Amino acid sequence: MTDGLMAVPETPMPTRRRRRRHSQWNGLLFVLPSLLLVTIFFIVPLGMAAWMSLHKWPLMGVPRWVGFDNYERLLTDKSFWSSLWFTIEYTVVITIGLLGVAMALALIVQGQGKAISAYRTIYFLPVVTGFASAALLWVWLSNVDTGLFSPLAQDIGLTEGRVNILANFTPAFWSVIFMVIWKMAGFYMVILMSGLQSIPTDYIEAARIDGAKWSQRFRFIIMPLIRKPFALALILCISGSMLAFDQFYIILSGGPRNQTVTAVYKIFNESFISFRLGYGAALSMVLLVILLALSVIQLTFLSDKGPKK
Amino acid sequence: MNEQVNLQRIQRQAGLCLRRVSKSFGSVEVIRDVDLDIEGGEFVVFVGPSGCGKSTLLRLIAGLEEVTSGDVLIAGKDVTEEDPSDRGIAMVFQTYALYPHMTVAQNMGFGLKVAGRSKTEVEEKVGQAADVLQLNDYLDRRPGQLSGGQRQRVAIGRAIVRDPDVFLFDEPLSNLDAELRVDMRIEIARLHQKLGNTMIYVTHDQTEAMTLADKIVVLRAGRIEQVGSPSTLYDDPDNMFVGGFIGSPKMNFMDGVMRQNGVEVAGVILQTRPITNRPADGTPVHVGIRPEHWRLAEEGKTAVPFKVGFSEFLGGASYLYGTIGEKSCTVNVEREAISERGSVLNLMADADHICLFDQNERRIR
Numbered sequence: 001m002t003d004g005l006m007a008v009p010e011t012p013m014p015t016r017r018r019r020r021r022h023s024q025w026n027g028l029l030f031v032l033p034s035l036l037l038v039t040i041f042f043i044v045p046l047g048m049a050a051w052m053s054l055h056k057w058p059l060m061g062v063p064r065w066v067g068f069d070n071y072e073r074l075l076t077d078k079s080f081w082s083s084l085w086f087t088i089e090y091t092v093v094i095t096i097g098l099l100g101v102a103m104a105l106a107l108i109v110q111g112q113g114k115a116i117s118a119y120r121t122i123y124f125l126p127v128v129t130g131f132a133s134a135a136l137l138w139v140w141l142s143n144v145d146t147g148l149f150s151p152l153a154q155d156i157g158l159t160e161g162r163v164n165i166l167a168n169f170t171p172a173f174w175s176v177i178f179m180v181i182w183k184m185a186g187f188y189m190v191i192l193m194s195g196l197q198s199i200p201t202d203y204i205e206a207a208r209i210d211g212a213k214w215s216q217r218f219r220f221i222i223m224p225l226i227r228k229p230f231a232l233a234l235i236l237c238i239s240g241s242m243l244a245f246d247q248f249y250i251i252l253s254g255g256p257r258n259q260t261v262t263a264v265y266k267i268f269n270e271s272f273i274s275f276r277l278g279y280g281a282a283l284s285m286v287l288l289v290i291l292l293a294l295s296v297i298q299l300t301f302l303s304d305k306g307p308k309k
Numbered sequence: 310m311n312e313q314v315n316l317q318r319i320q321r322q323a324g325l326c327l328r329r330v331s332k333s334f335g336s337v338e339v340i341r342d343v344d345l346d347i348e349g350g351e352f353v354v355f356v357g358p359s360g361c362g363k364s365t366l367l368r369l370i371a372g373l374e375e376v377t378s379g380d381v382l383i384a385g386k387d388v389t390e391e392d393p394s395d396r397g398i399a400m401v402f403q404t405y406a407l408y409p410h411m412t413v414a415q416n417m418g419f420g421l422k423v424a425g426r427s428k429t430e431v432e433e434k435v436g437q438a439a440d441v442l443q444l445n446d447y448l449d450r451r452p453g454q455l456s457g458g459q460r461q462r463v464a465i466g467r468a469i470v471r472d473p474d475v476f477l478f479d480e481p482l483s484n485l486d487a488e489l490r491v492d493m494r495i496e497i498a499r500l501h502q503k504l505g506n507t508m509i510y511v512t513h514d515q516t517e518a519m520t521l522a523d524k525i526v527v528l529r530a531g532r533i534e535q536v537g538s539p540s541t542l543y544d545d546p547d548n549m550f551v552g553g554f555i556g557s558p559k560m561n562f563m564d565g566v567m568r569q570n571g572v573e574v575a576g577v578i579l580q581t582r583p584i585t586n587r588p589a590d591g592t593p594v595h596v597g598i599r600p601e602h603w604r605l606a607e608e609g610k611t612a613v614p615f616k617v618g619f620s621e622f623l624g625g626a627s628y629l630y631g632t633i634g635e636k637s638c639t640v641n642v643e644r645e646a647i648s649e650r651g652s653v654l655n656l657m658a659d660a661d662h663i664c665l666f667d668q669n670e671r672r673i674r
Contacts, residue, residue: 209393209399211424
């Protein structure tokens with residue numbers, strides 16, 4: 001290599017440049033498979049959705065160019081904004097609930113021992129069931145006649161008669177929240193647990209000697225040290241919840257009185273129930289922008305100047 | 310002068326007592342019936358091989374582990390059931406345990422902050438400790454931006470800020486390189502001189518123990534083998550374990566037999582000190598002689614033959630490694646006496662420097 005350079009000392013640059021260009025082509029070759037996948041399954045559909053959103057696009061028949069009409073229309077579409085608002089409400093509640101429960105579970109199961117590893121498995125088990133299956137289970141459990149909750153509440157004297165928990169917004173909403181926490185807390189527990197386990201016990205012992213109470217240790221030592229896994233759990237939780245669909249579709253079908261229609265549910269309704277594919281695509285684009293903004297905010301949070309090693 | 314006043318203020322002379330302290334982890338008993346009295350202001354070193362329970366004993370004093378039975382008293386007060394923060398102790402960990410997300414100043418002031426002290430008071434105390442340890446230039450740095458020695462000083466600073474009765478050090482120098490270890494050792498000794506607090510220091514390094522301690526506690530398998538000043542332990546060990554553990558290179562042990570006028574080693578009679586509980590003649594014993602207590606015998610006199618294996622020249626000292634009879638032996642000699650492999654030297658030792666141990670490895674006095 002060096003000999004080659006020595007032989008043509010007056011023109012070393014072109015050789016180097018050629019080599020660099022060569023290695024760049026090599027690099028491109030290596031990323032080509034993933035580039036292809038991203039292009040086929042993300043860029044192209046995204047472009048198609050953007051293109052669709054500028055059309056009146058029925059399922060059958062010829063699409064018609066309408067420019068930004070769909071976007072103008074969604075600005076005044078109260079049902080979309082209310083579905084978006086409901087999604088945000090749900091996201092806030094479920095994020096607090098999920099991460100709170102997951103943190104409590106993680107604190108319980110971070111230690112060693114046979115019993116603890118059994119608990120860890122038990123808490124994690126619901127995660128491996130599908131969302132749809134879990135939702136179907138919940139539909140059955142919540143059934144006013146043949147389910148578990150209503151008859152049980154009546155049997156133990158909690159309620160006088162059978163109460164249909166899915167008939168009113170508040171119990172229906174909280175029942176879904178409860179189901180999602182049951183189903184997903186184990187997943188976030190594992191993420192947070194890995195963070196907790198990576199904290200050397202010396203830090204906690206030093207804090208004990210420093211006189212920090214449990215709450216102070218949690219606030220000043222534990223939380224700052226699990227900031228990264230916590231941020232990861234937060235991002236996954238928020239972006240997952242903003243796309244919530246299955247649980248509300250299967251358990252509540254958007255009811256009662258369309259109060260539990262989420263943003264994705266609304267898009268689904270517009271696109272595949274009303275077959276307004278163009279309008280559905282426009283709604284998707286708006287949701288995408290919102291999610292993108294949220295992700296940017298969260299990524300900034302993740303990569304702040306926090307703890308330096 | 311000002312520093313002197315501040316240091317005077319935090320000077321404490323709190324003693325510590327352990328009364329029949331035992332600790333078990335499940336069925337494994339790691340500390341057995343330990344009784345120990347530490348005077349206020351003493352520098353005490355717990356020393357012993359790995360797994361002897363010295364760190365556990367320190368953690369029992371700190372309150373990081375609960376005693377299975379027995380009492381811990383600090384400054385005359387029974388603290389057995391107290392939280393670590395209420396025992397009047399501060400601890401320096403082997404890993405330093407500095408909070409990585411806090412600056413040096415925040416690390417040092419954390420204890421005061423969680424105790425709800427005012428910001429000015431925290432700053433003042435941190436400033437004082439930083440003065441003592443020359444950490445003023447690093448107060449805004451994070452632990453990750455400091456060298457090992459600086460981190461060690463911050464950990465000590467955090468302990469000073471707590472204004473404790475007793476300082477506890479858990480192998481604080483084991484993560485430092487050899488040169489820095491010597492520097493920090495001197496710094497800790499100086500700190501003890503300045504502060505005058507009771508300090509308890511755990512190490513497996515007998516050199517650290519010898520150089521730092523007012524009192525050494527030698528532990529083995531959860532029991533105290535001997536307590537005493539470095540010179541007592543060195544000159545007058547209670548058993549072969551202490552004799553072998555304290556001192557480097559370690560004490561030589563040879564097989565001997567009691568004789569009327571001394572002890573016979575390798576066919577040669579060596580004079581011994583007067584012995585109160587003298588075993589009967591012909592009783593086999595272990596004879597302990599330190600490498601530096603051997604000397605070359607005058608010509609023509611009877612002497613113990615030492616067959617040279619190899620030599621080590623360390624500048625200030627020279628060691629010959631070889632055998633006396635079947636037993637391996639180390640001898641500290643003058644530079645001129647360094648000999649070829651295979652040559653035989655005639656050695657003698659004075660009666661005052663010969664320690665006898667019985668078959669249970671206990672000292673015969």
